[in-house]
Amino acid sequence: MKNLVKCPYCGYEGEFKLHKTWKFRFYDVSRFECQKCHGVFNYYRGVSPTGKKSEFVIRVKPRVKSKQ
Numbered sequence: 422m423k424n425l426v427k428c429p430y431c432g433y434e435g436e437f438k439l440h441k442t443w444k445f446r447f448y449d450v451s452r453f454e455c456q457k458c459h460g461v462f463n464y465y466r467g468v469s470p471t472g473k474k475s476e477f478v479i480r481v482k483p484r485v486k487s488k489q
């Protein structure tokens with residue numbers, strides 16, 4: 422399976438380490454770890470009941486230098 426996912430922390434595009442996948446409502450969720458900055462994020466992808474394609478990422482564990 423090829424993903425065109427972009428890291429929300431550093432902008433890296435390419436191969437990500439897949440931690441796990443699960444279903445959330447009509448989404449397929451994948452938890453990825455960026456191989457470059459090691460930030461962890463959830464990638465949501467699905468089609469809503471109205472037929473609208475939806476795709477987004479949510480940051481989970483920022484492991485970047487700047488602490489918030």
Ligand SMILES: [Zn+2]
Pocket residue numbers: 428429430431432433455456457458459460
């Ligand atoms: Zn990254």
